Amino acid sequence: MRVVFASGKGGTGKTLLSTSLALHMSRAGSRVTYADADVEEPNGHVFLRPTNVVKSLVTVPLPVMVMPTCSGCGLCQEFCEFNAVISLKDRAVVFPELCHGCGGCLLVCPEYVLGERGRDVGVMTRGRSGDMDFRMATLHVGEARSAPLIEALTSSLPADGVVIVDAPPGTSCSTMAAVRGADLVVLATEPTPFGIHDLKLAVGMTRALNVPSVVVVNRADLGSPHVLDLLEKEGLEVLASIPHERAIAEAYAHGEMALDVSPSLRRAIESLERRILQ
Amino acid sequence: MRQIAIISGKGGTGKTSIVASLFALAGRAVAVDCDVDAADLALVVPGDDVLREPFVAGRKAVLDCESCAACAECVSACRSGALELDTDTETIRVDPLRCEGCGVCGLVCPMGCVSYRDNVAGEWMVRRTSSGILVHAALGIAQDNSGKLVAHIREEARRLAKAEGHDLILIDGPPGIGCPVHAAITGADLLLVVTEPTLSGEHDLIRVMDLADHFMLDVNVLINKHDLAPRLTSRIEALCARRGVDVVGRLPFDPAVPVALSRGELPLVVESVAPHLHALGIALLGRQHVSPGVLPRREARPVDRGAVDD
Numbered sequence: 238m239r240v241v242f243a244s245g246k247g248g249t250g251k252t253l254l255s256t257s258l259a260l261h262m263s264r265a266g267s268r269v270t271y272a273d274a275d276v277e278e279p280n281g282h283v284f285l286r287p288t289n290v291v292k293s294l295v296t297v298p299l300p301v302m303v304m305p306t307c308s309g310c311g312l313c314q315e316f317c318e319f320n321a322v323i324s325l326k327d328r329a330v331v332f333p334e335l336c337h338g339c340g341g342c343l344l345v346c347p348e349y350v351l352g353e354r355g356r357d358v359g360v361m362t363r364g365r366s367g368d369m370d371f372r373m374a375t376l377h378v379g380e381a382r383s384a385p386l387i388e389a390l391t392s393s394l395p396a397d398g399v400v401i402v403d404a405p406p407g408t409s410c411s412t413m414a415a416v417r418g419a420d421l422v423v424l425a426t427e428p429t430p431f432g433i434h435d436l437k438l439a440v441g442m443t444r445a446l447n448v449p450s451v452v453v454v455n456r457a458d459l460g461s462p463h464v465l466d467l468l469e470k471e472g473l474e475v476l477a478s479i480p481h482e483r484a485i486a487e488a489y490a491h492g493e494m495a496l497d498v499s500p501s502l503r504r505a506i507e508s509l510e511r512r513i514l515q
Numbered sequence: 516m517r518q519i520a521i522i523s524g525k526g527g528t529g530k531t532s533i534v535a536s537l538f539a540l541a542g543r544a545v546a547v548d549c550d551v552d553a554a555d556l557a558l559v560v561p562g563d564d565v566l567r568e569p570f571v572a573g574r575k576a577v578l579d580c581e582s583c584a585a586c587a588e589c590v591s592a593c594r595s596g597a598l599e600l601d602t603d604t605e606t607i608r609v610d611p612l613r614c615e616g617c618g619v620c621g622l623v624c625p626m627g628c629v630s631y632r633d634n635v636a637g638e639w640m641v642r643r644t645s646s647g648i649l650v651h652a653a654l655g656i657a658q659d660n661s662g663k664l665v666a667h668i669r670e671e672a673r674r675l676a677k678a679e680g681h682d683l684i685l686i687d688g689p690p691g692i693g694c695p696v697h698a699a700i701t702g703a704d705l706l707l708v709v710t711e712p713t714l715s716g717e718h719d720l721i722r723v724m725d726l727a728d729h730f731m732l733d734v735n736v737l738i739n740k741h742d743l744a745p746r747l748t749s750r751i752e753a754l755c756a757r758r759g760v761d762v763v764g765r766l767p768f769d770p771a772v773p774v775a776l777s778r779g780e781l782p783l784v785v786e787s788v789a790p791h792l793h794a795l796g797i798a799l800l801g802r803q804h805v806s807p808g809v810l811p812r813r814e815a816r817p818v819d820r821g822a823v824d825d
């Protein structure tokens with residue numbers, strides 16, 4: 238069972254919910270894997286504090302010249318849709334940050350001078366947090382494309398047990414890479430006009446990917462009271478709402494788990510658990 | 516022309532409402548909402564869109580041809596996993612959400628089956644408001660190309676600013692540190708990072724400052740909701756001091772802010788926050804650029820703003 242936490246905008250409580258659910262289900266005896274796929278700004282480790290950490294580099298293929306016999310014919314440059322390679326008189330120059338690693342230039346080169354090497358784009362971390370299996374991926378600063386790193390993380394996740402994924406905010410390629418393959422998507426939102434606008438976009442994304450989604454409203458008492466009606470009118474299943482609580486803010490600020498200090502958070506997590514186990 | 520980019524690392528730190536407030540305070544500027552995944556600035560900047568244009572970027576493979584030999588050459592060559600052979604009908608299915616338009620399938624197909632169609636990645640709009648011009652955009656749901664759309668609307672903003680004599684561009688940046696953020700901040704004169712006093716906020720701030728170093732940009736920091744955790748606020752201030760980054764402002768936490776936002780009003784109407792926003796506007800834009808006309812219109816209800824880290 239893979240549960241992915243996503244949201245149209247950031248800061249709506251994705252990490253709070255995903256780490257709390259992981260801890261709760263792990264304590265209850267489920268085999269839990271927590272994966273932080275918010276690779277640009279991963280925060281799950283701040284709360285779950287993994288130990289026995291092993292790190293490895295994640296690479297993507299990058300074309301390089303493996304033979305010195307380039308004729309400067311320019312076919313590679315002509316083919317590349319992403320303007321990532323230019324051909325000079327006797328060599329081809331690849332711009333790593335533009336390259337999508339499609340492999341096309343290798344195929345078109347009549348002189349077979351291009352090969353590939355791995356170029357690292359981020360770090361994969363594995364460890365333990367209590368009884369939980371902990372994973373996260375971290376994009377190198379300055380790197381532009383996070384989707385390949387997220388795919389490397391999600392494709393390494395186990396097929397059994399409860400797998401909880403914290404996705405990056407938004408609705409575009411990197412979020413989709415984390416949401417694909419989910420059995421359930423939990424969308425965290427807030428009852429502000431921003432929250433609702435972005436929630437609608439996130440719902441559009443889950444529908445385009447054909448994955449079921451439920452909504453959790455965070456800081457439900459700050460903002461517009463009509464939000465819940467509005468969500469139900471849109472045909473969304475609102476699974477839980479959590480009020481703005483000092484105890485939650487306090488624990489969150491210090492990287493502590495709020496689960497044990499907030500009964501309302503615990504109730505929300507329990508309803509998520511029931512929905513997952515049903 | 517001065518360009519100030521406002522970003523936050525992670526979202527939810529109040530960035531958009533701060534950009535909207537600065538825009539209102541400046542009174543005469545161009546604002547660009549570069550968070551094209553979740554464009555929210557237009558929700559709090561009233562006005563009419565006077566222009567709405569589709570944004571075409573990239574292309575998608577189209578595979579439907581009579582002569583397909585179902586050899587699946589294309590399927591194994593596609594590294595995006597966008598192609599699939601339907602063994603019942605012996606046809607190839609394209610998943611347009613995965614296709615990057617690289618052209619490899621067309622290259623390898625022996626039967627010349629592949630064509631490509633232009634991809635409409637989203638749309639962009641120009642809005643006229645009492646404070647100037649807002650350029651905003653909406654990336655199509657489940658679309659790639661956010662970086663290109665960001666670059667495009669920034670160019671439009673620059674063009675409009677020049678044409679209409681505005682000397683300030685305010686950029687509302689996307690979350691994260693990846694491609695759309697690069698497009699939003701390159702060439703900016705100043706990066707204002709909005710953070711909040713939490714451990715994760717601090718962690719995100721460090722990554723954003725590293726990114727700013729990578730692009731060699733000047734950084735200022737604004738600590739939002741600073742009174743929620745004074746000790747973490749001091750820690751962030753110490754971090755900024757160590758890295759030679761100015762903390763240009765601190766805003767208190769007030770639950771009246773989200774309440775105001777849900778009425779479509781800016782934090783400038785909240786009494787506890789407004790003076791700090793004015794001070795921020797003066798620090799960033801210069802006194803001569805901050806219009807004195809924007810003052811609180813409604814009294815905020817008193818609140819307990821007890822710190823959470825005492």
Ligand code: SF4
Pocket residue numbers: 300316317318319320321322331335336337338339340341342343617
């Ligand atoms: S691998 Fe593809 S994207 Fe990269 S340079 Fe070659 S053709 Fe361009």
Ligand code: SF4
Pocket residue numbers: 306307308309310311312313314324325327328329345346347348349350351
């Ligand atoms: S296609 Fe091959 S031979 Fe031609 S310019 Fe590119 S690398 Fe050189």
Ligand code: SF4
Pocket residue numbers: 339575576592593594595596597598609613614615616617618619620621
């Ligand atoms: S254009 Fe590239 S990504 Fe799209 S289907 Fe063809 S090979 Fe795959």
Ligand code: SF4
Pocket residue numbers: 578582583584585586587588589590607623624625626627628629
């Ligand atoms: S390579 Fe061409 S002929 Fe072969 S399966 Fe693909 S579309 Fe059909």
